Amino acid sequence: MTTKRAKPAKAAKTKKAVIYPKVKKQKSTPAIAEPKPVHHAKPVEITISPAKGRPMLTWVGKKPLGLMNAFPAQLVERFEPKAASPVEKSEAWSDWPVQYPKGGLLFHGDNKEVLAHLIANGFRQRVKSIYIDPPFNTGVDYVRKVTLRGKKMEKIAGEEYSFTEQVQYSNSWNLDAYLQFLFQRLQICKEILSDDGIIVIRMDVHFGYYLRMIADEVFGANAFENEIIVNRIKKNVTNKGRRTIPNAVDYLYVYFKSGDAEYKNVLRKLPQKQQGYWHNMDSPEIPGPRSLSLSGKTYYPSPGNHLKFPQAQAEKMWEAGKLRENPRSGNLEYWVEEKDTINLDSDWSDIPGYTFDTGYPTENSEQLLERVIKATSKPGEIVLDFFVGSGTTAAVAQKLGRRYIGCDINRGAIQTTSKRLQTIIVDQIEEQKKKIHQGKLDLGENATEQLIVPAQYSFSAYRVNDYDLYIQHNEAVNLACEHIGITRTKSDNFFDGTRGKSLAKITPFNHPLSPVDLEEIKKELKARPNEDRDVIVVCLGKEHAVDSWLTDWNRLRNSGDVPNKINIIELRTDQKYGKFIKHEPAKVRIKVHRTGDRIKIEIFDFISPTIIERLNQQNGLLQVKIDDWRSMVDCVMIDPNYDGKVFNISLSDVPEKKNDLVSGKYELPAPKGSVKVAIKIIDMLGEEVVEIREI
Secondary structure, X not given: OOEEOOOOOOOOOOOOOOOOOOOOOOOOHHHOOOOOOOOOOOOEEEEOOOOOOOOOOOOOOOOOOOEXXXXXXXXXXXXXXXXXXXXXXXXXXXXXXXXXXOOEEEEEOOHHHHHHHHHHHHHOOOEEEEEEOOOOOOOOOEEEEOOOOOOOOOOOOOOOOOOOEEEEEOOOOOHHHHHHHHHHHHHHHHHHEEEEXXXXXXXXXXXXXXXXXXXHHHHOHHHEEEEEEEEOOOOOOHHHHHHOOOOOEEEEEEEEOOOOOEEOOOEEEEEEEEOOEEEEOEEOOOOOOOOEEEOOEXXXXXXXXXXXXXXXXXXXXXXXXXXXXXXXXXXXXXXXOOEEEEEOOOEOOOOOOEEOOOOOOOEEXXXXXXXXXXXXOOOOOEEEEOOOOOOHHHHHHHHOOOEEEEEEOOHHHHHHHHHHHHHHHHHHHHHHHOOOOOOOOXXXXXXXXXXXXXXXXXXXXXXEOOOOOHHHHHHHHHHHHHHHOOEEOOOOOOOOEEEOOEEEEEOOOOOOEOHHHHHHHHHHHHOOOOOXXXXXXXXXXXXXXXXXXXXXXXXXXXXXXXXXXXXXEEOOOOOOOHHHOOOOOOEEEEEEEEEOOEEEEEEEEEEOHHHHHHHHOOOOOOOOOOOOHHHHEEEEEEEOOOOOOOEEEOEEEOOOOOOOOOOOXXXXXXXOOOOEEEEEEEEXXXXXXXXXXXX
C-alpha cells in the first residue's frame, strides 16, 4: 500500500589526570603500517545548492553552504565472511560507485566532511532514506557506560563521571551554533537524497519548532509531510511535585524531497487481531457499479457513491454468505475478515522509542527503525544515518535487506556498530547454512514484504580526515579543566570556561597549537569589543611560529594598558602542569604458530594501563580485583593475512552477553606461504591494540 503526496512547489574543574593523545597510535588499527595521513591531499570542491524556502529563521553567524571541500577517505577495516552468498553481485548494485566495495559503509569522521566526501564520490541523489537522531542540545554530556566483563562497577556519589563512564559527545551548544550546525547538515542532506527520497529527523520538544523552520527553509515548507510522536525516556520527577510535567514523547519530522516521494509501507501490527465485522458496500472509489442485482432485487449506493464490487464478484460473495442486506437499512454490506495490521498514523507510541541493548546513550529502538525503514525505502535501496551512534539504523537495514551508510565522529560508535553488524551477518550466514531463508523477519506489520534477502554480507569502515584523538576531546576538556582548575562555561560557544579572571580556551589535542588557532581567538575577541579579560590557551604541543605571534600580540598588553593578553599552558612541557599527559599502551602476550594448514592463536595475558590508572584514581573507594585479563577485553578480531593497510576481519570474537568473556584461543585456516597475522584487541574503554606476527 502506498501513500503519495502532491508534488510540492519549489520554495525559494585538581587531580592527576590521564589523556591519551595521538602520539604513537598504538591504540588504533591504522597504527600498524598505516597509510600516511591524507591532510596533504588536495580536497575536491563540491557545490551546495542554496536554501530558498520561506519563512527563514535568523541567528547570529548564519551562513549557508556554497562550496565545500571534500576530503579523501582511508579504508581501515573490512568484514567479509567467505561463507556468504554473493548477493553483492545483484543488479541492485548497478548504481554503486565503483571506488567502494559492494557492501555496507561505515565512516569515522565529522559528518559534514563525510557527507561532502560521499557527494563528491558518486552518492549525490543516490540515497533513498535518511534517518538522523542529532544531539538535542540539552546541556548534558552523554556518556557510554562501560563495564569490566563479569564485574559490577558502581558510580561513586559526588563524582562527575565514574570509571565506568566515558564521554561520548557533548550536548551543550550555544543556540546560534546549534542552529548553524543543523542548518548546514540539512543542506547537504538535500544534495545526497534522491529526487524521490525521504528524510526523517528525531527531535525533542525544546527544539522541534526550530528544526521545523530550518527544514522548511532548506527543503521548502510544502515538503513537510508529517510530525510523528514516539516514546522517550520518562524521568522520575516526583521530588518536583506539581512544578514539572515530564516529557513523554519525542517527534519525528518527515520531509519528502519532492512530489515523487512516497511511502513504501504504511501498515503497523495490531497488539491483537481485530474481529471480523460487516462493512457498508458504499465506496467513493471510481470506477464501480451503480447498481447490483442479487436474488431478484436491485440495490443502489447512496448518492455520490458506487458499490464496491462488480456484479460477478458480488454474486459469489452473496452465495458464500459474505454479502448481505442490512436488516435495518436495507443497504448492502460485506463481511471483513479479522486482521492483524492497520494503517499507520502519526501516533507511534505503541512501540518503544529508546532501548538500552548496547549500553549506548539515547539508543533508538529496533522497532522504531524497522518502521521508519520499511515506510521510507524498499529492499535494496540505500539508507543513511550520519549520527549512527550504537548502529541501530545500520543493524536494522542489514536485517531488512537494505544497503546502508553509517557515520559518526565518535570512534566508540563505529566500534559498537561494527561489532553489532558482525554478529548479525554471522547469524544470517548460519541461517543460510541451515537452509533457512536469510534474514527472514517477523513481518506482521508489513504484509507486502514476505521474504527479505540481505543486500550484503559485508561492510567496510573508512576514515575521513583524522579524528582518532578528536573524538576524545570532550573527555579531554573535562579532565584538563579539573587538572588546571578551569570552571566550565557551557553557555559560551567558543571559550571552554574561566580560570580566575581569565577566559580559557582548550584547543583540540589532535594537532599542536598554531597561529591559525590564535587568529581564531583574535577574531573572536574582536567580535567582543567589551571583553577585557586575559585568555589562557591550553594545548598539546605548539608550532615554533606561535612564540613570535604571541610576542607581537602581548607587546602592548604586558604593560596592562591593553586587554586580552594571551598566555599558553602547553601540557607536555609546562613546569606546573606538564605531568598531565601520560600515555602507556596496552600490553598483550600472544602466541601464534602454524600447524599444518591451520593457524593457532592463544592470548595468555592482556593489561590495559588505561583501565588500571582509572581505578587508581578512585583512591581506594572503588574496590575491583581483576583476576582474569579477559574481563578487560571487549572483543578480539583476527586478520590471518594482513597487508599492512586494511584490517580484513576473518574471525571475530564478540561475546553475546555483557558477562560473557572472550575465548582467548583461536584456530583458523592458514593462507599459503609466509603471512602476517594481525590480532586486534579492543578493551572495555574502546582502546585498541593490534599485534602482528609473521609465520
